[in-house]
Amino acid sequence: MINVIFDMDGTLLNSEDCICAAVAEIRKDRQLPEIPKSTIQHAIHTPGIDCAKVFYNIDNFPHRSYKVGFESYFKKHYEQNAALFENVREMLETCKIRQYFLALASNAPQEKLKPILQRHNIAEYFDIIIGTNPDIESKPSPMMIYHILQKAPFKQSVFVGNCLKDEQAAANAKIPYLQAKWREANAKNEILQNNEFSTKDELLAMLEKYESLF
Numbered sequence: 001m002i003n004v005i006f007d008m009d010g011t012l013l014n015s016e017d018c019i020c021a022a023v024a025e026i027r028k029d030r031q032l033p034e035i036p037k038s039t040i041q042h043a044i045h046t047p048g049i050d051c052a053k054v055f056y057n058i059d060n061f062p063h064r065s066y067k068v069g070f071e072s073y074f075k076k077h078y079e080q081n082a083a084l085f086e087n088v089r090e091m092l093e094t095c096k097i098r099q100y101f102l103a104l105a106s107n108a109p110q111e112k113l114k115p116i117l118q119r120h121n122i123a124e125y126f127d128i129i130i131g132t133n134p135d136i137e138s139k140p141s142p143m144m145i146y147h148i149l150q151k152a153p154f155k156q157s158v159f160v161g162n163c164l165k166d167e168q169a170a171a172n173a174k175i176p177y178l179q180a181k182w183r184e185a186n187a188k189n190e191i192l193q194n195n196e197f198s199t200k201d202e203l204l205a206m207l208e209k210y211e212s213l214f
Contacts, residue, residue: 001098001099001100001101001153001154001211002100002101002154002156002157002158002207002210002211003100003101003102003103003148003149003152003153003154003156003157003158004095004100004101004102004103004157004158004160004207005102005103005104005105005145005148005157005158005159005160005175006102006103006104006105006159006160006161007104007105007106007139007159007160007161007162007163007166008104008106008108008113008116008117009044009106009107009108009162010161010162010163010180011085011160011161011162011166011180012084012085012088012104012122013082013083013084013085013088013116013120014082014083014084014085014182015078015081015082016041016044017081018074018077018078018080018081018082019040019044019074019077020037020040020041021077021081022070022073022074022076022077023035023040023055024040025073025077026055026056026070026073027055027056030056030057032056032057035054035055039054040054040055043055044163045162045163045164045165046163046164046165047140047164047165047168051066052066056070063132064107064132064133064134064136064137064138065107065108065109065131065132065138067108067109067112068109071109071112074112075112078116078119079119082116082120083120084120084122085180085182086182086199086200087199087200088122088200089120089121089122090200091200091203091204092122092125093125094200094204095125095204095207096125098207098208098211100207100211101127101152101153101154102125102126102127103126103127103128103129103130103148103152104117104126104128104129104130105130105131105139105144105145105148105159105169106130106131106132107131107132107138107139107165108131108132109131109132109133110129110130110131110132110133110136111131111133112131113129113130113131114129117129127151128148128151128152130144130147130148138165139165139166139168139169140164140165140166140167140168140169140172141169141172142169142170142172142173144169145157145159145169145170145172145173145175146173149173149175156210156211156213157175157176158175158176158177158178158207158210159173159175159176159177159178160177160178160180160203161177161178161179161180162179162180166179167179176195176210177195178195178196178197178203178206178207179193179195179196179197180196180197180203181196181197181198182198182199
């Protein structure tokens with residue numbers, strides 16, 4: 001058996017358009033000019049970029065998550081349009097049948113995570129849910145992963161994410177990393193790398209290989 005740590009946005013939840021729409025609405029209300037969706041996406045996924053500066057033109061933003069202080073915007077768009085990627089719930093159910101220890105490590109604010117997961121009926125699958133807060137650094141810091149590993153029962157752990165921040169967090173924590181390339185979010189028919197998956201069955205097969213190592 002293994003410990004499996006998941007990111008949320010872009011990994012379990014198809015929410016990138018919701019984030020972009022929320023940022024666009026915030027900018028409109030703050031009377032800031034429009035910015036391309038690609039600029040928002042790049043900032044979300046890339047380590048070292050000050051999202052609050054890019055999104056809201058705020059210097060020295062005091063919070064670890066760019067969503068803090070703007071929760072009502074994100075809540076509105078998540079409730080309207082966010083959805084689980086195909087077969088995510090079935091994948092999590094299989095993981096629990098296999099008796100995996102499941103954790104969530106998200107850069108979203110800690111207190112907002114469980115309500116989102118409950119709305120999509122997947123909160124009960126997770127043994128630990130961790131987001132950013134004043135004491136927990138956001139990814140690519142490995143702090144969330146370290147916190148989870150202190151409580152995880154098994155020797156082998158795997159991180160499942162969808163962007164460079166996730167990949168670097170796994171590397172910093174020195175655990176294997178698997179990259180989500182869900183079919184509905186990846187219409188380019190790209191050739192997948194060895195650690196990439198596009199369906200629940202591909203992910204479950206990869207996890208089973210790690211389980212067989214111990």
